[in-house]
Amino acid sequence: MSFESFGIEDLPIRDELRGKSPYGAPQLDVPVRLNTNENPYPLPEPLVERIAERVREAARALNRYPDRDAVELRTRLAEYLTRTGGHPVGAGNVWAANGSNEVIQQLLQTFGGPGRSAIGFEPSYSMHALIARGTGTRWITGPRDEDFTIDLPAAEKAIAEHRPDVVFVTTPNNPTGGAVPSETVLALYEAAQAAKPSMVIVDEAYVEFSHKGSLLPLLEGRPNLVISRTMSKAFGAAGLRLGYFAAHPAVVDAVQLVRLPYHLSSITQATALAALEHTDTLLGYVEQLKSERDRLVAELRAAGYEVTESDANFVQFGRFADSHAAWRKILDRGVLVRDNGVPGWLRVTAGTPAENDAFLDAIRELKKEQEQST
Numbered sequence: 001m002s003f004e005s006f007g008i009e010d011l012p013i014r015d016e017l018r019g020k021s022p023y024g025a026p027q028l029d030v031p032v033r034l035n036t037n038e039n040p041y042p043l044p045e046p047l048v049e050r051i052a053e054r055v056r057e058a059a060r061a062l063n064r065y066p067d068r069d070a071v072e073l074r075t076r077l078a079e080y081l082t083r084t085g086g087h088p089v090g091a092g093n094v095w096a097a098n099g100s101n102e103v104i105q106q107l108l109q110t111f112g113g114p115g116r117s118a119i120g121f122e123p124s125y126s127m128h129a130l131i132a133r134g135t136g137t138r139w140i141t142g143p144r145d146e147d148f149t150i151d152l153p154a155a156e157k158a159i160a161e162h163r164p165d166v167v168f169v170t171t172p173n174n175p176t177g178g179a180v181p182s183e184t185v186l187a188l189y190e191a192a193q194a195a196k197p198s199m200v201i202v203d204e205a206y207v208e209f210s211h212k213g214s215l216l217p218l219l220e221g222r223p224n225l226v227i228s229r230t231m232s233k234a235f236g237a238a239g240l241r242l243g244y245f246a247a248h249p250a251v252v253d254a255v256q257l258v259r260l261p262y263h264l265s266s267i268t269q270a271t272a273l274a275a276l277e278h279t280d281t282l283l284g285y286v287e288q289l290k291s292e293r294d295r296l297v298a299e300l301r302a303a304g305y306e307v308t309e310s311d312a313n314f315v316q317f318g319r320f321a322d323s324h325a326a327w328r329k330i331l332d333r334g335v336l337v338r339d340n341g342v343p344g345w346l347r348v349t350a351g352t353p354a355e356n357d358a359f360l361d362a363i364r365e366l367k368k369e370q371e372q373s374t
């Protein structure tokens with residue numbers, strides 16, 4: 001065997017990883033990038049200064065391991081949740097990690113794993129299935145209605161039949177955009193408890209952009225419910241890698257069994273604390289993005305496209321006979337959107353007004369071109 005042709009398949013990797021592809025949203029160098037639901041606004045300068053200050057302080061103690069339990073950070077996150085989520089939580093209810101992806105990984109390491117299973121209602125966030133695979137958790141694809149809402153009777157039936165150990169509910173859902181009514185989440189929780197009992201993970205990565213409120217109040221009296229959050233979207237800090245969850249303190253105790261010691265660096269903790277000091281400014285950008293999101297919905301419809309209701313900072317639009325070909329044509333006009341593999345549909349992230357104008361110009365041209373060719 002020559003070393004040039006040596007590849008993954010020649011390594012003794014786990015069978016369930018053979019032939020699989022990694023998560024791979026393209027990181028292309030184009031003028032307008034509206035494909036990964038990032039916040040288009042760079043952090044404001046006073047916050048950048050505050051981060052530098054906090055990080056300088058943390059640097060003086062880098063010879064020491066970080067606070068393993070991130071108590072100050074969890075306290076501030078709990079205050080933020082209490083202030084905005086309609087339900088009081090304390091540091092003991094909150095856990096933080098490197099992005100909500102690591103939060104979900106720790107939850108699956110604790111509640112999933114070999115011999116166990118997790119269900120998600122697809123199309124939804126592809127990382128749930130990928131993290132399940134990485135943790136040896138069997139993945140079950142649950143159904144969704146034609147309009148991309150959760151078909152409750154079908155979902156309840158799937159839970160009763162498969163008796164999964166973990167149930168994922170993404171609200172607002174990515175990539176389709178809509179928020180799930182709290183009655184639906186409640187019914188899914190009841191179904192999951194009747195079947196097993198199992199953990200229900202509500203992924204609220206986009207909740208700050210929603211027309212509806214957070215499902216945090218549902219935590220009351222429901223110890224098997226977890227609400228996961230991130231600073232990657234509303235806080236405009238995707239590069240920071242900070243995710244967190246709120247749940248019964250027993251869930252926080254349980255993930256301690258699998259988290260790596262000192263998983264959250266002093267630098268990360270310092271940066272996140274600085275960002276939380278500027279919550280009000282950052283939530284001001286969220287208001288702008290919500291109105292840009294609503295404008296995208298209105299203008300896409302006016303241009304003759306179909307759009308699914310959006311409670312997030314992105315919009316799913318269609319329909320296309322060949323969505324990948326349409327993705328290409330939009331890219332040829334300098335605008336990168338996301339092809340999530342949902343047949344007929346693409347997803348665009350709300351950017352700055354100028355970026356959204358560039359996208360809308362491209363998409364109107366595309367419509368004209370399609371009309372001329374038919």
Ligand SMILES: *Cc1c(COP(=O)(O)O)cnc(C)c1O
Pocket residue numbers: 037098099100101102125170174203205229230231232233238241242243
């Ligand atoms: C973007 C996104 C996340 C964020 O993941 P991080 O690891 O916190 O950056 C989580 N869940 C969903 C549904 C997302 O779309």
